[in-house]
Amino acid sequence: MTDIQLRLCTEMDLDTVYTIEQRSFSTPWSRESFQSALTAVGTEIWLLTDENEKIRGFGCVMTIAGDGEVLNIAVDPDYRGMGYGDKLLLALLDSAVRNEAEQVFLEVRESNTAARNLYEKHGFQPIGIRKRYYSNPTEDAVCMCCDLQNRGNN
Ligand SMILES: CC(C)(COP(=O)(O)OP(=O)(O)OC[C@H]1O[C@@H](n2cnc3c(N)ncnc32)[C@H](O)[C@@H]1OP(=O)(O)O)[C@@H](O)C(=O)NCCC(=O)NCCS
Numbered sequence: 001m002t003d004i005q006l007r008l009c010t011e012m013d014l015d016t017v018y019t020i021e022q023r024s025f026s027t028p029w030s031r032e033s034f035q036s037a038l039t040a041v042g043t044e045i046w047l048l049t050d051e052n053e054k055i056r057g058f059g060c061v062m063t064i065a066g067d068g069e070v071l072n073i074a075v076d077p078d079y080r081g082m083g084y085g086d087k088l089l090l091a092l093l094d095s096a097v098r099n100e101a102e103q104v105f106l107e108v109r110e111s112n113t114a115a116r117n118l119y120e121k122h123g124f125q126p127i128g129i130r131k132r133y134y135s136n137p138t139e140d141a142v143c144m145c146c147d148l149q150n151r152g153n154n
Contacts, residue, residue: 003051004084006091009058011038013047016055024074026136037071042099046091048075048084057084061092061104068096068104068148073115085118093122097148104148107141109134119144123151 009017014034021028037043043062047055057075061068070092075084096104107130108115124144133141 004087005049005053006087007047007049009034009038009045009047011035013055014038017045017047017058020055020058020074020076021072023077027134029072043071044092044095046088046095048088048091050079057088059088059092061095063096063099063101066100066102068093068099068101070104070106080114085114086121089118089122093146093148093151102148104146106144107133108144110140110142116142116144119146122146 014031017034018028018031021034034045037045037060040062042064043060045058045060048057050056055076056079057073059073060071062071063069070089073085073088073092075088093104104124106119106124108119110129124146126142127145128143130141130143132138
């Protein structure tokens, strides 16, 4: 894990980010959604790059009025299980802290064990279910919250 870098996304990175998105989700964000996120108030897209400056994953977080929300996170399928998700999620939580969030929320597919474990590892706890929130396939969302003041040193 040497020479791994975190940096903010720019317009020039969107092709790669969009490719990872399409390889990661059955209902991916549109390219326009990423473009909007680049300029949306309180929103940051963070990238994780390898020793050759190739983008291996990204995460998007929005912080408004003391509440953060993880809007998206994905690691290139060929590079999962290597600790990149950990680093990206920490970057999103750091962003929320810098922008004065007290808690961070997110939704995740009920069956998405990898993501749910990642979130729980970093202090998120389930707070509710949104019935049939996702399509393709239809599935409930688990809503999770991380209390930034009491999350320990993960
Ligand atoms: C979720 C995701 C971002 C994790 O990225 P990753 O780089 O593979 O994760 P890491 O290697 O950093 O692992 C971090 C933790 O995630 C959990 N995790 C990751 N892969 C897992 C798997 N296959 N099974 C169970 N838990 C897993 C573990 O808690 C792991 O910590 P540990 O290694 O100490 O056990 C990645 O699987 C992904 O891009 N999935 C598709 C997109 C997605 O579902 N995003 C979430 C939308 S809500």
